[in-house]
Amino acid sequence: MKLHLPAFVIAVAAIVTSVFYLSSCTSEPAEEVAEVDSSETTVQPFPVEAVVVTPRTLTRSIVASGRLMAIRRTELSSGVSARALEVLVREGDHVKEGDLLLRLDEAPFELNVEKAEAELLDKRIDYAVFIMDTSAVLVPDTTWVKRESDALKIALQAYENGEIDAGALKSAQRNFDAAQLLSGSRRLDLIAQNTGLIRAELEHASARWELDQTSIHAPFQGVIAERLVDEGQQVSAGETCFELIDISRIRVRAAVLESDLGAVDIGHGIRTSVTTWPGEFFEGRISRVHPSVDEESGTGIVEAELANPGGRLKPGMFAEVLIEGTSYEDRIAVPDEAIVSRDDRTLVFVVKDGRAQWTYVTLGQEGDDWREVTSGISEGDTVAVTGNITLAHDVPVRVRLRE
Numbered sequence: 193m194k195l196h197l198p199a200f201v202i203a204v205a206a207i208v209t210s211v212f213y214l215s216s217c218t219s220e221p222a223e224e225v226a227e228v229d230s231s232e233t234t235v236q237p238f239p240v241e242a243v244v245v246t247p248r249t250l251t252r253s254i255v256a257s258g259r260l261m262a263i264r265r266t267e268l269s270s271g272v273s274a275r276a277l278e279v280l281v282r283e284g285d286h287v288k289e290g291d292l293l294l295r296l297d298e299a300p301f302e303l304n305v306e307k308a309e310a311e312l313l314d315k316r317i318d319y320a321v322f323i324m325d326t327s328a329v330l331v332p333d334t335t336w337v338k339r340e341s342d343a344l345k346i347a348l349q350a351y352e353n354g355e356i357d358a359g360a361l362k363s364a365q366r367n368f369d370a371a372q373l374l375s376g377s378r379r380l381d382l383i384a385q386n387t388g389l390i391r392a393e394l395e396h397a398s399a400r401w402e403l404d405q406t407s408i409h410a411p412f413q414g415v416i417a418e419r420l421v422d423e424g425q426q427v428s429a430g431e432t433c434f435e436l437i438d439i440s441r442i443r444v445r446a447a448v449l450e451s452d453l454g455a456v457d458i459g460h461g462i463r464t465s466v467t468t469w470p471g472e473f474f475e476g477r478i479s480r481v482h483p484s485v486d487e488e489s490g491t492g493i494v495e496a497e498l499a500n501p502g503g504r505l506k507p508g509m510f511a512e513v514l515i516e517g518t519s520y521e522d523r524i525a526v527p528d529e530a531i532v533s534r535d536d537r538t539l540v541f542v543v544k545d546g547r548a549q550w551t552y553v554t555l556g557q558e559g560d561d562w563r564e565v566t567s568g569i570s571e572g573d574t575v576a577v578t579g580n581i582t583l584a585h586d587v588p589v590r591v592r593l594r595e
Contacts (some may be wrong), residue, residue: 217551226336237590241581242543243530244593245571247522250559253463254455254515256494258446260466262437262507266469270296270403273429275423278413283419287410294433295423295569296406305403308396315392339372340364347496378439415503416439442498444476444506447491455517458482463514466505476507478515520557523564530577531555531563541576541583542569543591548576550585 193536274296281293347364348358372378384390418435421427444464448456458481463473482493496517499507530540541548553568569575576583577594
């Protein structure tokens with residue numbers, strides 16, 4: 193079968209052929225192309241950021257992780273068992289020192305106080321009658337006390353010399369105590385005991401203490417972290433009713449690797465960040481370094497306190513901590529990004545007369561984002577810190593100094 197092409201395809205092919213023919217006829221020989229002005233091929237300066245080298249203090253920070261804790265935390269409970277009449281706070285409430293948090297039923301304890309006061313009055317009367325009828329109790333027998341005091345001193349010396357045993361010494365001490373108790377001002381104490389006055393005083397004080405326990409007050413300014421009691425509930429003695437925390441300041445507790453503990457000490461600065469406030473740092477200083485290292489994790493615990501204006505930091509938050517470690521003063525250094533490796537050698541680009549000069553360097557101590565240079569550059573040199581990865585030697589550069 194023969195293939196018949198459409199007429200318009202043949203026409204297009206003819207036109208294309210004509211165009212190529214005319215083009216070849218009108219083109220000029222290659223050697224007649226106009227020359228380009230050499231000034232138009234001048235290399236434009238390459239833009240870089242740079243720093244001027246000056247001596248500085250290098251600090252190597254230690255990275256650790258930890259948790260935030262309340263500066264103070266306490267569980268509040270009642271010392272007596274009673275029914276809760278009024279609960280005045282909820283979780284999250286801010287309270288001041290001394291604020292009333294819980295009131296228990298006082299009625300049975302008020303009755304106990306009244307009974308104790310009545311008993312105390314009776315015993316005071318008995319005591320007063322006894323000393324009024326026995327005027328001799330007001331006249332101390334100092335002769336007896338002096339005699340037994342001297343005997344005790346002799347016994348002590350004899351015991352030290354090995355002349356008497358511990359039993360004899362104890363007997364001398366017992367006689368002296370009896371003389372003090374049965375004469376002078378101590379004789380009045382004996383009468384108070386025999387008449388029941390001292391016991392009545394103790395029972396009255398106990399009844400007053402139990403009455404005081406029917407109300408719970410905040411021992412310091414803080415926030416109610418947990419409320420565990422409701423109105424009408426029967427509360428047992430010692431049962432936790434509230435958890436109160438003080439977050440005016442926050443304690444951060446961080447785990448530091450054993451290998452880094454030697455560079456950490458009390459007073460070193462820290463910078464703490466939390467995921468809740470990205471890009472923000474909270475600064476403080478180490479207040480405590482725990483004396484032991486965990487055998488399993490190989491870490492030691494350090495603690496620091498942070499200011500907490502507005503209470504934005506919350507106990508329990510995970511924290512990333514940068515701890516100020518070893519410092520190296522008065523060192524010639526450049527930013528880490530200024531250092532380039534070529535053919536297993538370390539170099540920087542020093543800008544001189546508008547051109548980047550390839551300069552080999554020797555590195556020293558490491559700091560945070562900076563590195564000491566012990567040879568190759570000097571104070572006052574201008575060193576490129578950006579654009580240096582693709583730079584070549586003696587390339588013109590346009591410098592913008594980094595602040």
